[in-house]
Amino acid sequence: MTTIVEALTRIAIQCRVKAPSSWVTATREDHVSLRDVFLGEAVDDILERVDLPSPIGAQYTLPGDGSETYDLPSAFKRLHRSALAVYDPFLDVACVPLTTDGDWTYQKDMGTAGTIRYYRLGGYDGNWTISFYDAPDDSIEVHYQTENWMATAGGVAGSTLTAEDDVLLLPRRLVETGTVWRFRQDKGLPYEDKRMEYEALMARMSNDRRSRRIISDNQSNVRWQDLIPAFIPSS
Numbered sequence: 001m002t003t004i005v006e007a008l009t010r011i012a013i014q015c016r017v018k019a020p021s022s023w024v025t026a027t028r029e030d031h032v033s034l035r036d037v038f039l040g041e042a043v044d045d046i047l048e049r050v051d052l053p054s055p056i057g058a059q060y061t062l063p064g065d066g067s068e069t070y071d072l073p074s075a076f077k078r079l080h081r082s083a084l085a086v087y088d089p090f091l092d093v094a095c096v097p098l099t100t101d102g103d104w105t106y107q108k109d110m111g112t113a114g115t116i117r118y119y120r121l122g123g124y125d126g127n128w129t130i131s132f133y134d135a136p137d138d139s140i141e142v143h144y145q146t147e148n149w150m151a152t153a154g155g156v157a158g159s160t161l162t163a164e165d166d167v168l169l170l171p172r173r174l175v176e177t178g179t180v181w182r183f184r185q186d187k188g189l190p191y192e193d194k195r196m197e198y199e200a201l202m203a204r205m206s207n208d209r210r211s212r213r214i215i216s217d218n219q220s221n222v223r224w225q226d227l228i229p230a231f232i233p234s235s
Helices: 004-016 027-047 101-110 172-186 192-209
Strands: 055-062 068-072 074-081 086-088 118-126 125-132 140-146
Touching: 004 027, 004 172, 027 055, 027 172, 027 192, 101 118, 101 140
Parallel strands: none
Antiparallel strands: 055 140, 068 125, 074 140, 086 140, 118 125
């Protein structure tokens, strides 16, 4: 895998910046801006726009002990953008988000019928919570994006460069082009070619991470593979 240091050195070459002897301890302004500002902006943009698998994406099972509000893991960044991001396996239904205080208050006042379980997020970075209109007595599955974009040489995922051998978990070219165009734009250098390359790579990765390919017949989402079993018994 590509180390973050290797990626930063490649970025520096494309930005016409001489790489430092150590990216981890570098203090020169252009090195710090590449490492801490523009690399961070590129990583954050990727994590915001694409749902990624483990260890960047994760699943957390809430205990469902009858409480209304639960703390989410400290690495929580956002819910996956899927209707099933918060799922009740006991009721076999997706939980429905309430995005405003007004919606939450209305739901609390009016109540609900049926098996729909409503929830809302609260808090801020590193201190996110999730609350349920009808306090669950059974476990709830939460699928979310973490802040993790790198890992130590020992395989521990994290979100901060700490050592020369830390590795990059995100696609190298995507991170590099995303960092380069932001640095170039800030310095008044030509950047549109790199920005377009970044968006093309982002679009490709987004398409690859979307739902499985289907045969589309107007509004139909039926795949022929789902209609024909893999094994048909003789009797």
